[in-house]
Amino acid sequence: MVLYEIFGVFVYPGIALLFGLAFLYEWIDRKFFARVQNRMGPLYTGPSGILQPVADFLKLLSKEDIVPASCEKPIFSVIPIVYATLPLIALFVIPITGSALIAFEGDVIFLMFISAFITLSVFLAGWSSAGSFSRIGSIRSALQMLSYEIPFGLALIGPAISAHSLSLTKIAQWQVANSSWFMWLQPIGFAVVLISLLAELELVPFDIPEAETEIVAGWLTEYGGRRLALFRLGKDLELVMASTLVASLYLGGAQPLFFIPPVVILIVKSIVVLMLISFVRALFARFRIDQMTSGMWTYLLPLMIVQILLVQFGIGG
Amino acid sequence: MSYGTTIKVPFGPQHPALKEPEYFLFEVDGDIVVKVTPRIGYVHRGVEKAFEQETYLHNLYLAERICGICSHAHSTCYTQTIEGLIPLEIPPRAVYIRLIMAELERLHSHSLWVGIAAHEAGFDTLFMYLWRDREMIMDLMEEISGNRVTHAINTIGGVRRDITSEQATKIKKFLEKFESNVKEYTKVLESEQTFIKRTKDVGVLKPRDAIVLCAVGPTLRASGIKSDVRADDPYLAYGEIPFNVITHDGCDVYARTIVRCEEMIESANIIRYALDHLPEGKIKVPPPRTIAPNESVGRVEAPRGELIHYARSNGTNKPERYKVRAPTLGNLASVCQTLIGAHVADIPLILAGIDPCFSCMDRVIITKKSV
Numbered sequence: 185m186v187l188y189e190i191f192g193v194f195v196y197p198g199i200a201l202l203f204g205l206a207f208l209y210e211w212i213d214r215k216f217f218a219r220v221q222n223r224m225g226p227l228y229t230g231p232s233g234i235l236q237p238v239a240d241f242l243k244l245l246s247k248e249d250i251v252p253a254s255c256e257k258p259i260f261s262v263i264p265i266v267y268a269t270l271p272l273i274a275l276f277v278i279p280i281t282g283s284a285l286i287a288f289e290g291d292v293i294f295l296m297f298i299s300a301f302i303t304l305s306v307f308l309a310g311w312s313s314a315g316s317f318s319r320i321g322s323i324r325s326a327l328q329m330l331s332y333e334i335p336f337g338l339a340l341i342g343p344a345i346s347a348h349s350l351s352l353t354k355i356a357q358w359q360v361a362n363s364s365w366f367m368w369l370q371p372i373g374f375a376v377v378l379i380s381l382l383a384e385l386e387l388v389p390f391d392i393p394e395a396e397t398e399i400v401a402g403w404l405t406e407y408g409g410r411r412l413a414l415f416r417l418g419k420d421l422e423l424v425m426a427s428t429l430v431a432s433l434y435l436g437g438a439q440p441l442f443f444i445p446p447v448v449i450l451i452v453k454s455i456v457v458l459m460l461i462s463f464v465r466a467l468f469a470r471f472r473i474d475q476m477t478s479g480m481w482t483y484l485l486p487l488m489i490v491q492i493l494l495v496q497f498g499i500g501g
Numbered sequence: 502m503s504y505g506t507t508i509k510v511p512f513g514p515q516h517p518a519l520k521e522p523e524y525f526l527f528e529v530d531g532d533i534v535v536k537v538t539p540r541i542g543y544v545h546r547g548v549e550k551a552f553e554q555e556t557y558l559h560n561l562y563l564a565e566r567i568c569g570i571c572s573h574a575h576s577t578c579y580t581q582t583i584e585g586l587i588p589l590e591i592p593p594r595a596v597y598i599r600l601i602m603a604e605l606e607r608l609h610s611h612s613l614w615v616g617i618a619a620h621e622a623g624f625d626t627l628f629m630y631l632w633r634d635r636e637m638i639m640d641l642m643e644e645i646s647g648n649r650v651t652h653a654i655n656t657i658g659g660v661r662r663d664i665t666s667e668q669a670t671k672i673k674k675f676l677e678k679f680e681s682n683v684k685e686y687t688k689v690l691e692s693e694q695t696f697i698k699r700t701k702d703v704g705v706l707k708p709r710d711a712i713v714l715c716a717v718g719p720t721l722r723a724s725g726i727k728s729d730v731r732a733d734d735p736y737l738a739y740g741e742i743p744f745n746v747i748t749h750d751g752c753d754v755y756a757r758t759i760v761r762c763e764e765m766i767e768s769a770n771i772i773r774y775a776l777d778h779l780p781e782g783k784i785k786v787p788p789p790r791t792i793a794p795n796e797s798v799g800r801v802e803a804p805r806g807e808l809i810h811y812a813r814s815n816g817t818n819k820p821e822r823y824k825v826r827a828p829t830l831g832n833l834a835s836v837c838q839t840l841i842g843a844h845v846a847d848i849p850l851i852l853a854g855i856d857p858c859f860s861c862m863d864r865v866i867i868t869k870k871s872v
Binding site for chain 1 (some may be wrong): 575622633695
């Protein structure tokens with residue numbers, strides 16, 4: 185029994201699967217993004233460059249470890265590990281195989297907490313490295329969080345109200361039982377959750393905290409070597425987290441379909457979400473931080489409140 | 502919101518938004534720039550002194566290497582200046598070939614710039630598309646001249662290579678495709694809200710300021726002033742070819758983008774007209790080795806604006822004095838003005854807005870501070 189649990193945490197559906205998915209998703213994102221831009225994308229490592237993210241990760245691990253002299257050393261060293269761990273913990277709660285590794289009533293709230301914590305760790309990462317670009321980046325990421333966090337939270341709550349449960353597994357099961365997806369029932373919520381996840385993942389048009397042409401790499405500027413590798417892994421895991429979260433909250437989750445195992449269904453759905461995210465980030469230019477903040481508060485939040493009101497009046501669930 | 506104190510933000514000499522080394526010190530109040538101090542001269546290469554050391558023919562190669570992007574504009578200006586010294590009339594066919602190359606270069610330089618502007622605004626997809634199309638121009642220019650960057654097609658007294666009728670058809674075929682692509686990109690830029698939000702009313706340069714601060718080229722034309730050396734002081738065959746001087750009243754980065762997009766279409770028309778009216782005949786006449794004492798000024802509308810070369814001969818085979826004024830120098834004062842009051846996030850866009858080419862510009866370092 186204990187062995188089985190250990191297997192669950194470390195191999196399937198735990199860390200090994202999630203790491204594999206993280207690298208796979210990074211490859212899909214890069215390849216798809218490149219094809220939209222009429223480029224080839226990763227090509228040489230493995231068939232169609234599928235191993236490129238792994239190769240990048242290993243290469244970064246072998247690089248020299250540089251620590252800026254004036255940085256806040258303890259925080260600077262701990263944050264990369266924290267940043268890579270947080271999305272992993274969040275992924276334990278998401279029912280990837282139909283049932284989550286850790287499922288409890290209230291894990292939606294837990295997810296919100298983790299997502300806020302990720303941004304907090306980003307802020308600390310930038311702040312502790314004491315570079316001017318890092319500081320600007322970290323302040324921008326904190327500002328960004330202030331604007332997307334509330335619509336994001338409300339977008340998670342919408343399905344929870346309809347399914348009468350704060351458990352992701354139960355929300356996914358409700359959709360299977362009622363054979364209807366929340367994407368159709370609460371379309372505004374679906375749009376809002378996608379937009380706020382773009383902001384959470386710091387992708388175009390919300391890649392403001394790490395805007396390359398403005399502030400070098402933003403909060404990541406001072407990081408290199410294995411610390412950067414951990415951040416990159418964390419980012420990939422966040423990508424998995426975001427797409428599986430949308431897939432299980434709004435796209436019906438891991439539904440069994442004929443003989444296909446539910447986990448495959450969920451992965452396919454989340455890949456669709458991932459491609460949607462990649463597509464959106466190829467379509468837009470970057471907002472300025474003030475435009476983003478005011479846009480989120482003036483459009484996204486009222487829209488989401490309207491959605492919640494609709495749900496309360498029994499429309500859409 | 503004002504914080505009372507200002508923070509000094511250094512920008513460059515190495516910065517991802519600047520492709521060439523140049524330094525700007527910004528004094529920032531909160532998120533708003535209140536003072537800009539540029540420091541130029543990082544890529545001073547002693548070009549003018551080098552001109553005085555070499556013969557007129559050798560200098561041709563040097564002139565071409567002043568700038569990597571507008572190399573043909575510099576060599577056209579150089580040959581024009583030297584031919585003014587002699588004075589020497591070049592065959593009409595050579596005139597047209599120079600003009601076709603100049604307009605092709607304008608196409609590639611403008612598509613490069615619009616791509617960069619999109620990239621600075623975070624719109625990488627357009628950047629990739631434009632640079633893909635630019636590659637076609639580079640290939641075409643390589644086919645005509647034998648080189649991608651330094652074309653070396655100009656020589657004193659004409660051009661070194663002829664454009665064959667096959668190449669002419671190839672250029673025309675390419676232009677058709679390129680023009681429709683550019684029209685589509687212009688439509689995208691005009692309708693893409695995120696791009697408009699980032700560029701409209703950003704880096705405003707009022708027409709009056711533009712004149713006072715000596716802005717040139719597309720920057721000046723985007724402030725609504727109809728000024729183009731090609732139309733005002735026609736050189737090569739621009740006097741014989743009908744074309745419009747594109748202006749825009751926006752005065753902002755958005756206007757500069759649209760002006761360049763429309764200029765690309767205008768350039769395509771010019772090339773088409775020139776190919777249809779390509780005169781027959783020789784492509785060069787032999788120039789003399791030595792030049793009697795004389796003075797001459799050449800003006801060319803480079804992709805970035807008005808380019809001025811000045812030469813003085815003294816009867817030997819080397820110039821006594823040579824002076825180059827690149828368009829970026831003309832635009833630098835205006836960009837420093839427009840940066841005041843801008844958001845920190847808009848600095849790269851505004852700086853890129855003049856299409857800076859710092860290494861062409863760096864001529865002299867002022868060592869005496871009291872000047």
